[in-house]
Amino acid sequence: MEEKIINGKIIRIMIGDITDRDSDAIVNAANNHLKHGGGVAGAIVRKGGKIIQEESDKIGFVPTGSAAITTAGSLKAKYVIHAVGPIWGEGNEEEKLKNAVLNSLKIANEKQLKSISFPAISSGIYGCPKYMVARVLLNSVIEYLNNATSIETVEFCLFDEETYRYFKQEFDKIKCAGIAQR
Template identity: 35%
Template sequence: MARTIKGVTIECVQGDITRQEGFDAVVNAANAELRPGGGVSGAIHRAAGPGLAEECRPLAPIKPGQAVITSAHKLPNRFVIHCLGPVYGVDKPSDRLLADCYRNALKLADRYEISSIAFPAISTGAFGYPVREAAEEACRAIVETIPALKSVKRIRFVLRDAEPVRVHEEALASA
């Protein structure tokens, strides 16, 4: 399913965030120190190679809601945008901090003239954010940010399993 708003297409797919060929940037659900970790962060760092961790080191630490950009190293993309999502129930207000991840990533993408960007479901793994609430917040933030974008024309949610894809499609349809 795809939805186009003001010339920007948003889609949801099941897949691997490290294999998004044809996308200028992928988003890393990072930890504060921007180090390799588990989940999305571990997968991105493994696929990108050790140069990514070296490039990230001077950019850390980041705070919940922040986004920073690096090159993508061995990934099939030009850039990785690293966002620190909130730990659900700990970092507050969780909804605003999660929305800030998406808004700040898109603003950074626009600043770097990135036309296509792929997002994972930030904070829904080890950080415990419920998938439905996270999807609704993410879609709302993206739809609200689109009118200010100049270069971003394609946004993709890349989710590992079918159920989160369905949940994101529902959230996108109602955002």
């Protein structure tokens, strides 16, 4: 685990199971219809309970680049923010991914949450390159944290060593003044 301070806020990267995080909210890499069958989404519902799927069903369709919030059932987190990232090859992936992150952070801020944990959205079955996902997610968070927000800690809880390495490469480029170098 590594962390840096940006505008008085903590950004952290780690390898772990996002369903075990005790952040105020964990982010689910969701599909448009919030049907949580596999990957991160499936793990969240299996561990948090069917209430998460039931609340998601009431929300219904969420456009790519948007996010929605449910309670977290029996997870340690209070909420699950369902962020819909792009599928690689559909076009404008970086902008859609950035919007999914920013919309997740906006929801957390509206709820006055202090901490949020993200997975590597769209880097699994959606096929987006891990290096691009790492760059977009980290830079989007830094951009957001340079504004007034209730959020004090943003972490990236990554599933495997390979994904962590891509995030670490981008993380090492971050200047603590809040600007990610390209």
